[in-house]
Amino acid sequence: MADTAVTIELEHLTKTYAGVAAPAVDDVSMTIPAGELVVFLGPSGCGKTTTMKMINRLIEPTSGVIRIGGEDVLGTDPVELRRRIGYVIQSIGLFPHMTIADNIASVPKMLGWPKARITGRVEELLTLVGLDPATFARRFPRQLSGGQQQRVGVARALAADPPVLLMDEPFGATDPITRLRLQREFRRLQQDLGKTVIFVTHDFDEALVLGDRIAVLAERSRIAQYAAPLALLANPADDYVRSFTGNSTHVRLLGILTADTAADPGVIGHGAEPELTTAATLRDVTELLLAGHATVAVLDQTGTRLGGADFTTVRRAVAAAQAQARPAEETDADADSDADADSVSDTEIPA
Amino acid sequence: MEGPSLPDYLRQQWVYIRPMVIEQIQLVIVTIVISAVIGVAVGALVWDRPRVSGAVQAVAGGLLTIPSLALLTLLQPATGLGWTTTIIALVVYAQLPIIRNTVTGLRGVDPGILQAASGMGMNGRRILVRIQLPLAWPVILAGLRVATMLVFGISAIAAYVSGPGLGNLVFTGLSRLGSVNATNQAVVGAFGIAILALAFDAAYVLIRRLTVSRGIRG
Numbered sequence: 387m388a389d390t391a392v393t394i395e396l397e398h399l400t401k402t403y404a405g406v407a408a409p410a411v412d413d414v415s416m417t418i419p420a421g422e423l424v425v426f427l428g429p430s431g432c433g434k435t436t437t438m439k440m441i442n443r444l445i446e447p448t449s450g451v452i453r454i455g456g457e458d459v460l461g462t463d464p465v466e467l468r469r470r471i472g473y474v475i476q477s478i479g480l481f482p483h484m485t486i487a488d489n490i491a492s493v494p495k496m497l498g499w500p501k502a503r504i505t506g507r508v509e510e511l512l513t514l515v516g517l518d519p520a521t522f523a524r525r526f527p528r529q530l531s532g533g534q535q536q537r538v539g540v541a542r543a544l545a546a547d548p549p550v551l552l553m554d555e556p557f558g559a560t561d562p563i564t565r566l567r568l569q570r571e572f573r574r575l576q577q578d579l580g581k582t583v584i585f586v587t588h589d590f591d592e593a594l595v596l597g598d599r600i601a602v603l604a605e606r607s608r609i610a611q612y613a614a615p616l617a618l619l620a621n622p623a624d625d626y627v628r629s630f631t632g633n634s635t636h637v638r639l640l641g642i643l644t645a646d647t648a649a650d651p652g653v654i655g656h657g658a659e660p661e662l663t664t665a666a667t668l669r670d671v672t673e674l675l676l677a678g679h680a681t682v683a684v685l686d687q688t689g690t691r692l693g694g695a696d697f698t699t700v701r702r703a704v705a706a707a708q709a710q711a712r713p714a715e716e717t718d719a720d721a722d723s724d725a726d727a728d729s730v731s732d733t734e735i736p737a
Numbered sequence: 738m739e740g741p742s743l744p745d746y747l748r749q750q751w752v753y754i755r756p757m758v759i760e761q762i763q764l765v766i767v768t769i770v771i772s773a774v775i776g777v778a779v780g781a782l783v784w785d786r787p788r789v790s791g792a793v794q795a796v797a798g799g800l801l802t803i804p805s806l807a808l809l810t811l812l813q814p815a816t817g818l819g820w821t822t823t824i825i826a827l828v829v830y831a832q833l834p835i836i837r838n839t840v841t842g843l844r845g846v847d848p849g850i851l852q853a854a855s856g857m858g859m860n861g862r863r864i865l866v867r868i869q870l871p872l873a874w875p876v877i878l879a880g881l882r883v884a885t886m887l888v889f890g891i892s893a894i895a896a897y898v899s900g901p902g903l904g905n906l907v908f909t910g911l912s913r914l915g916s917v918n919a920t921n922q923a924v925v926g927a928f929g930i931a932i933l934a935l936a937f938d939a940a941y942v943l944i945r946r947l948t949v950s951r952g953i954r955g
Contacts, residue, residue: 444856469858479853483871483950493857526952542857552856 391421391580392455392549394441399450401436409448410436412606420455423576423583425597427590427630433607434586438552441584442471454550469493472543472551472581476558478535480527486512486538487523493546511541516571533564540572544579551583557592569595590630594619594642602627615642620711639704640668646692648703649684653694659683664692668703671695746921754925760901761892761933768824768888772831773881779832780839780877781865790840797833805830805894813898823892823900830891831884838880842873875949882941889934893926903929 394417401411411433418424426434439445441452443464452459459467480489487508494504509519515537527535536556543551557565557572573596576583587593593600594615602610602618604626611623619635619642622628631638645666660674661683674682681694693699741749783790800808808826816822846869854864870877896904906926913919946954 442856444852465858465860467858468856473853473856475849475853475856477847477849477852479847479849479851479856481850481854481868481872483952485952492859496858496863526950528952539853 390547390549391582393420393453394418394550394582394584395451395453396437396441397451397453399437399440399452400448401433401440401445402448409606411440411447412608414450414607414609416601416609416612418582418584419599420582421580422598423573423585423596425593425600426584426586426603427588427593427597427600428603428607429588432603432605434603435554437603437607438554438584438586441550442468442473442552444468469496469546470548470550472545472548474536474539474543474551474553474556476555478539478556478559480535480538480542482527484526485523486517486525486527486530489527489538490542490545492542497546499546507545511544512538514544514575515541517541531564532560533568536560536568537571540575544581549582551581553583553585555587556585558587558589565592572596590632591638591641594638602630614711616707617711620708636704637669639707640672640700643668643703643707645671645682645684645695646686647707648695648699649693650695650699651693653681653696653699655681655683655694659694661685663687668695668700672700675700740917740919740921743921743924746918747925750918754906754929757901757903757905758929758933761903761930764820764823764827764892764895764900764902765885765888765933765937768827768831768892769881769885771824772828772835772884772888775828776832776835776880776884777839777870777877780836780843781870783836784840784843790836794833794837794840797836800829801833805891806897809894809898818899820901822898823895823902826895827888827891831888834880834883834887835877836880838876838883839873842876842880843869845876846872871950872953875945875953875955878941878945878949882938885937885941886934889930889937893930903927903933 396414396416396418399411399414400409402409414437426438428434436445440447441454441459443459447460454471480486481492484492487505490508490511491504494507499507508523512519512522517534517537522530522534522538527538530538539556543553557568560568569592576596585593585596597615599612599614600618601612602623604610611618611627613621613623616639618627619631619639622631644664645662645668646664648668648671659681660679662670662674663685664687666684671682671684675695675697681696684692684695686692740746747754779793780790783793805826808829809822812822812825816825850868850872851864854868855861859867892900892902893904893907895902896908903926906922906929908926910919910922910924910926913922
C-alpha cells in the first residue's frame with residue numbers, strides 16, 4: 387500500500403479570524419513526505435490543530451495553498467475531500483448509537499461500497515487493530531474500554547483506505563499504560579501501511595516514539611524546528627525547542643535508539659545473560675543493566691546473537707547518534723548558547 | 738334522582754361511549770404526529786442558533802399561557818367547529834415541550850461526535866439525520882411524552898367547539914348536573930381521559946424500547 391502514499395505540501399498557509407488582529411496560523415510552509423508520520427508538536431493554542439484542520443478543510447484557510455499528492459485541495463469539494471482523508475480525534479467521536487461494525491463502515495457506506503465488501507473490510511480492520519471481529523463487531527462503543535474505542539477510531543479512519551491520516555491527540559485521553567501500548571501498536575501499523583500521517587500532540591515523548599519527523603510549532607504555528615527525532619534531541623534549534631527536549635535528552639535518546647545500536651560482538655556475556663531483540667530500545671537495555679546484569683545479549687529476528695551491550699556500548703551508541711544527527715559545523719553550538727543544564731549532562735557522556 | 742350505578746351506566750351506554758373513546762385516541766395520535774413533525778422540524782432548524790431558538794421557545798411558551806377556552810374561541814370563527822379547530826389548538830399547546838426537548842437533545846450531542854462526523858465527510862443533512870436526531874431521540878421522545886399528557890389534559894375542553902372525544906361526556910354531565918347519569922357522565926369522561934393518558938404513558942415506554950438504539954439506552 388506504500389505506493390499509494392502521497393506527499394502533502396503546505397504553502398504560505400494562513401488563517402485569520404474576523405475581529406482578531408493576529409493570525410491564528412501565520413504563513414506556514416512545509417512538506418510532509420509521502421508515507422511518513424509527521425508530528426505537529428506544540429503547546430495548546432499554538433495553532434497546531436488549526437493547521438491540521440485546514441488540511442481536511444474543517445477550517446478554511448484565509449490564504450495559502452494545500453496540495454495533497456500534487457492536487458490543490460482548496461479547489462475540491464470539502465465533503466468529498468474528507469472521505470479521502472482519515473481523521474482521528476482525542477474524543478474519538480465514535481457514534482454511540484451504532485455498532486462497532488457500523489461505525490467502521492461509515493465512510494465505505496457513503497462511498498457506496500457493496501455490502502459484502504464492507505463486511506469483509508470491517509473484519510479486516512478489526513483484526514488489523516487487534517480486536518476480534520466475532521467479539522467486537524456487534525458491540526456498541528460504550529461496551530468498550532477507552533483503549534479499545536481508540537483502536538476502533540483508528541480502524542474507522544482507515545476504513546476506505548485513505549492515503550492520508552490526520553490524528554489530533556488521538557491517545558491523549560487514555561491512561562499512560564494504554565497510551566504507550568497504543569503508540570507502539572500504531573507505530574507498527576503505520577510502518578506496515580505506509581500512510582502519510584499528520585499527528586498532533588503536545589507530548590514530546592509521544593512525538594519521539596511515533597514521529598519520522600517532528601515539527602516543533604511555536605505561537606501562530608510558526609515552525610521552530612522541523613527535523614527527525616534524533617536531530618531534534620541532538621541539536622535543538624533554539625531555546626524554544628530546548629524547552630521541549632529539556633535536560634534529559636540522553637535518557638530520551640535511550641527511548642528511541644534500538645538495542646542493536648549498542649550491540650558489540652566484542653562484549654562477551656558471562657553466565658546467565660538476559661536477551662533482547664532488535665525491536666527493543668536502549669531504554670530496555672539500560673533497565674536490565676541497572677537491574678544488575680553486567681551485559682545484555684542483543685539478538686536479531688532469527689535469534690542469532692548480534693553482540694552484547696553494557697554501559698560502555700550504550701554510552702557509545704548514544705554519543706554516536708548525537709554526533710551523527712549534529713551537523714559537523716554546529717557541534718559546539720549547544721555549549722555556547724546554553725551553559726548550564728545541557729552542558730552538565732553533556733560532560734557525563736564522552737563524545 | 739336515583740340513577741343507574743356506574744357499572745350499569747357503562748353497560749347501558751357503552752354503545753355511545755365507545756365511539757368517544759376511539760375519537761379521543763384518534764385525536765391525541767393525530768395531534769401528536771402533527772405536533773412532532775412541526776416541533777422537531779422547528780427544533781432542528783433553530784437548535785444551533787441560541788437567540789433564535791430562545792425566541793422560538795418564548796413564543797411557544799407564550800402560546801401555552803393562552804387559556805384554552807380563549808384560544809378555541811379565537812380560532813372558531815376562522816376554522817369552524819369540530820376536529821380542525823381542536824387539532825390546531827392542541828398542536829399549538831404541544832409545541833413547547835417538543836421544541837424545547839428537540840433543541841436540548843440536539844445541543845446535547847457531544848461536539849466530538851459531530852466533529853468526527855464532518856471530518857469523515859458527512860454533510861450537514863446527513864449528520865442531522867444519521868447522527869444528531871438518533872442521538873437526541875430519547876430526549877425528543879421525553880418531550881413527546883410530556884406533550885401527550887398535556888394534550889390529553891386540554892383535549893377535554895375541545896368539546897366546547899364540538900370537538901371529538903370524551904370531553905363531550907364531561908361537558909354534558911356538568912351541564913346536566915343533578916339529572917340522571919349526569920355524575921356518571923362526568924366521571925366516565927374525566928377518568929376515561931385519565932386512564933387513556935396513563936395507557937399512552939405506558940406505551941411510550943414500549944416506543945422508547947423499540948426506537949432508541951441499544952447503544953444509548955440508559
